[in-house]
Every structure is written in C-alpha cells, then in structure tokens.
Amino acid sequence: MPVPNYLKDIAYCEKTKNKITSFNLKCQCGCFKFDLYESYLDKKEKEICKPYYDALRYSVTGGCFSSCTKDENGILHRWVYFTHNMNGPKEEVFIPPAPAFAHITSYKVKCTECDKEYIIYDSRYHGYYGKFCKEISDDSKNYIPHYRKKNRRDNMPVKICIKVENELNIDEFKRDTDIECSFEDYTEAFTWFVVYTIDNNDKKRKILDFETD
Numbered sequence: 571m572p573v574p575n576y577l578k579d580i581a582y583c584e585k586t587k588n589k590i591t592s593f594n595l596k597c598q599c600g601c602f603k604f605d606l607y608e609s610y611l612d613k614k615e616k617e618i619c620k621p622y623y624d625a626l627r628y629s630v631t632g633g634c635f636s637s638c639t640k641d642e643n644g645i646l647h648r649w650v651y652f653t654h655n656m657n658g659p660k661e662e663v664f665i666p667p668a669p670a671f672a673h674i675t676s677y678k679v680k681c682t683e684c685d686k687e688y689i690i691y692d693s694r695y696h697g698y699y700g701k702f703c704k705e706i707s708d709d710s711k712n713y714i715p716h717y718r719k720k721n722r723r724d725n726m727p728v729k730i731c732i733k734v735e736n737e738l739n740i741d742e743f744k745r746d747t748d749i750e751c752s753f754e755d756y757t758e759a760f761t762w763f764v765v766y767t768i769d770n771n772d773k774k775r776k777i778l779d780f781e782t783d
Contacts, residue, residue, distance in 0.1 A: 571736040574696065575754040580688055581732075589737055590762075595690075595730040601683035603727040606767065606777065609676040609715035615669070622668050629663040636663075670709035677765070677778065678717060682727040690732065691763055697782025698736075701759040702749055720777065728767040731774065735762035 571591045573581045581593040596602055611619065630636055633650035640646055648663045675693040680686070693700050694710060722728065738746060740756045751759070765778035 571734055571760060572753075572757045574734060574760060575757045576696070577688075577690065577732070578757075589739075590733055590735045592731060592733045595679060595688070595732065597681035597684060597686055597688075599681060599684040599686065601681050602729050603682045604679035604730050605682060605727055606720045606730065606765070607678050607680065607717040608720045609674065610718055611671065612716050615671060618669050619672050622666050622672060625663060625665040629665060632663065633661070670707055671713045671715070674710065674713060674715060676715045676717075677720075679730055690730075690765070691778075693782075696758055696760075697763060698759045698761050699782055701755060702747070702751075722767060722769070722775070722777075724769070726769065728769055731766040731768060733762075733764040733766075734760040736760050 571586065571589050573584055573591060573593055577593075577595075580595050580597060582596045584591060584593040586592075594602070595604065597604070629648045629650060633652045634654050636648065636650045637656075638646055638648050648665065649660045650663055651658060651660045653659065673693065675691070676689060677691045678687050678689045681688075691697070694706055695701065736743070736756075736759065740753060743756055743759070744750060760782060762781055763778065764776065764780075766774050767777050768774050
C-alpha cells in the first residue's frame, strides 16, 4: 500500500510490510512537531441532528427487536416489534434525512513552528468508502468542520506516525471492485487508518485506529 497521494508531500521514513505502510509526517517548513485536531459538531449542529439520531436510535432500541424490509418498489422500511413474535404488534419508524454534516469525520495536524495545517483524514474524500462508495452532496462538500485539539495528557506537541492498509494491490483492486481508477486515487482508497503520536521521550501512543469501509 503506497502513501496516500494527498499526504505524499509531507511523508517521510516510509516502510511497507504485509500490505501495511507506515510513515512519519514532516511539515514543508522542516518541522517534525505537530498538534492534532479532530472535528466536532457544535451545539446548533447537534440540535439539527437530534431528530435524525433519535429516530435512528429508536429504530434499533424502541422495541423487543427490529427489522428492515423492502417493498415491491425497492423502498426500505424499518420496523420495531413490541413482542418477540414477528407477527405481533409492530411500528414503522420513519427516519428523516441525515443533515449534510452528520457523518463527516475529519482530522488535521498543525505545525508548531509555522502554523501550517494539513488534513490527514476526511471521511468525505479519503478511505475506500469516502473515495468510491458514496455521492457527496454540494452541502456536504461546502461544509467546513469545526476542530478542537485532541489533547494528550502532557498537552505537548508530538511527532506523528500514520499507518494505512489496503489488502489489495492496484491490479487486484481494479479486478475485485470493477473500479477503474488512477494510481493516485487508489492510494487514497485505503481500508484502515491508524495514527500514533511520539513524544519527546520517543514514547509511541496509538491515538486513532479505524476501518474506512
């Protein structure tokens, strides 16, 4: 798995083993130390999302069990059942459309010397699902996330190490997914993303670890 194209200009010390590539980050000014930031929803956005998340939660926990069915037109219906009998009383749950920002997750780093910022992951564009599996609305594209510092206990700037994984090389990827893509796009379709911070004592700590598909 190569270094994702959008990070190649700040990646160094690249190592690949068993389809996992690890690399450290270096600001274009030459600095190795960063602060890490994560996106979050502000109070107003949480209120806007509340009806969507409440309905989604109720569709899972509102009865003894839940299910999904499709009608003859291919429309999905969600049901909650109030007994353990499929033929017993049930209720259809209508889930409103998710706000454009509801499922956006983003992380960035900020150089402690020159204050230059770099997006290291944005769920709209990076990873297999974000790259190839969904249409991005204009509202989602235009949304600017809020960020807050993802603090360590000592609150000190750190070196950043990233690991990405894709179990398929580019030829296998094209064959198995039927996706014809450039090499640059393939590098951004990783399936796993891990971030480590390294402090002044070279102590390495895993701070992010998630699947992207």
